[in-house]
Amino acid sequence: MKTKITELLGCEYPVIQGGMAWVAEHTLAAAVSNAGGIGLIAGGSAPIDYLRDQIRKCKEKTDKPFGVNIMLMSPNADDLAQLCIDEGVAVVTTGAGNPAKFIPAWKEAGIKVIPVIPSVALAKRMERAGADAVVAEGTESGGHIGENTTMCLVPQVVDALEIPVIAAGGIADGRGVAASFMLGAEGVQIGTRFLASEECQIHPTFKELVVKAKDTDSVVTGRYTGHPCRNIKTKFSKRLANGERDGSLTPEEFEEITLGSLRKAVVDGNLDEGSFLCGAIAGMVNEVKPCKAIIKEIMEQAEKLLKI
Numbered sequence: 001m002k003t004k005i006t007e008l009l010g011c012e013y014p015v016i017q018g019g020m021a022w023v024a025e026h027t028l029a030a031a032v033s034n035a036g037g038i039g040l041i042a043g044g045s046a047p048i049d050y051l052r053d054q055i056r057k058c059k060e061k062t063d064k065p066f067g068v069n070i071m072l073m074s075p076n077a078d079d080l081a082q083l084c085i086d087e088g089v090a091v092v093t094t095g096a097g098n099p100a101k102f103i104p105a106w107k108e109a110g111i112k113v114i115p116v117i118p119s120v121a122l123a124k125r126m127e128r129a130g131a132d133a134v135v136a137e138g139t140e141s142g143g144h145i146g147e148n149t150t151m152c153l154v155p156q157v158v159d160a161l162e163i164p165v166i167a168a169g170g171i172a173d174g175r176g177v178a179a180s181f182m183l184g185a186e187g188v189q190i191g192t193r194f195l196a197s198e199e200c201q202i203h204p205t206f207k208e209l210v211v212k213a214k215d216t217d218s219v220v221t222g223r224y225t226g227h228p229c230r231n232i233k234t235k236f237s238k239r240l241a242n243g244e245r246d247g248s249l250t251p252e253e254f255e256e257i258t259l260g261s262l263r264k265a266v267v268d269g270n271l272d273e274g275s276f277l278c279g280a281i282a283g284m285v286n287e288v289k290p291c292k293a294i295i296k297e298i299m300e301q302a303e304k305l306l307k308i
Contacts (some may be wrong), residue, residue: 001303002163005187008132009091009112010065012036013299014164015112015177016135018091018191019043020143020277023202023267026054030061031199031291036299041068045074048083065090067112072097085109087228092133094184096144098122100129112205114166117190118146123157123165135189138169142192142230142279145220151183158184158276169227172281174301181306193298198290205269206276209222209234213282221275222258225251232276236261 015023015037023042027070029039039062041054047205051068058066068089070080073096077177081102092106093098095116099307106113107130115126116135122210138150138155146153150169159164167180168189180188194200195210209232215306217233221240240258243249249257265274 003186005133005166008164009038011038013295014166014187015140015295015299016040016067016093016189017194018141018143018168018189019067019095020191021071022262023195023200024069026058026061028194028197028200028291029066031197032194032295033058033062033064033066035290035292035295036064037291037295040069040091040093041066043068043074043080044072044077045071047075048076048079051080052083052087055083055089055203063156067093067114069093069095070099070273071095072099073104074141084111096188096233098125098129099131100125103130116168117157118148118153120153120156124160127161127163133164133166133186134161135166135168136185137189138167139220139230140170140280141168142218142249142282143277145228145230150180150206154180154183154185170279170281172279172284172298174298174303174305177280177298177302178305181302192282193285193294194291195278195282196285197289197294198288203269203272206265207288209276210278210285211287212281213278213285213296215280215283218278218280218282222254225254229275229277230279232278232282234271234274234276236272236274237276 003014011286013036019040019042024042032039032151044056091112093114112132114133117123139145154167164186167185167186172193261275264270265276
């Protein structure tokens with residue numbers, strides 16, 4: 001499938017793997033890139049030496065293009081922005097802030113810049129700043145979310161921009177890809193489906209939660225802190241949601257309880273203290289497969305629906 005995104009990024013399929021914090025490391029990124037998509041390594045707040053090692057290990061496992069996701073509110077964002085230049089990363093995606101100050105240097109280094117955006121207004125700002133494309137991410141996504149849905153957000157962003165738009169949020173099979181293309185997208189970003197890939201290094205308890213999830217098994221917590229996140233329903237996430245709703249948890253107490261909770265989910269599989277971030281589409285994810293099989297299945301279904 002050839003689109004503006006495959007031409008821009010030099011990949012076989014217009015599929016980008018979500019830059020999921022604590023999840024998206026070099027093994028998963030290399031597997032997605034080797035399968036024809038664009039794998040991402042999550043920057044998060046990890047030490048720069050660790051991230052440099054992750055990038056170099058990914059290069060050992062794939063000769064295909066891959067990228068790094070930078071959360072701009074992270075304290076090491078400036079150092080990671082420079083690291084991507086130093087290590088010759090092909091693609092940078094960004095979230096939680098405005099990457100405008102970094103874009104000229106990235107572009108000069110030949111890096112493709114793709115901010116993740118939740119609104120038309122921010123998408124326009126990113127285009128003016130020189131972004132090569134944007135990821136329009138709907139509220140169906142896992143992790144940090146905006147309020148607009150994928151179905152509503154994507155066509156409005158497409159209509160507002162000249163640069164290509166990548167759809168994200170609620171995409172786990174070829175129907176989601178085909179629908180995204182009908183809305184005007186030139187590619188998709190997929191996160192939750194790759195949680196249930198063989199190459200994903202998350203704790204087995206996390207994978208089991210994703211595979212067993214039903215359509216009603218996600219909950220958004222943290223709206224009153226200004227950082228809403230979509231989680232799989234567990235006793236812990238229900239406690240957070242209830243505390244937020246009835247006022248038994250102040251925003252400060254909420255932040256204290258959730259500090260380190262993503263690591264506790266991804267690394268430890270801790271159901272009592274872990275935040276298992278996951279998209280609302282998890283109810284469609286029913287088995288663990290290799291990344292290559294996942295992408296092949298999704299794209300074959302999409303091509304059939306689109307009659308390519």
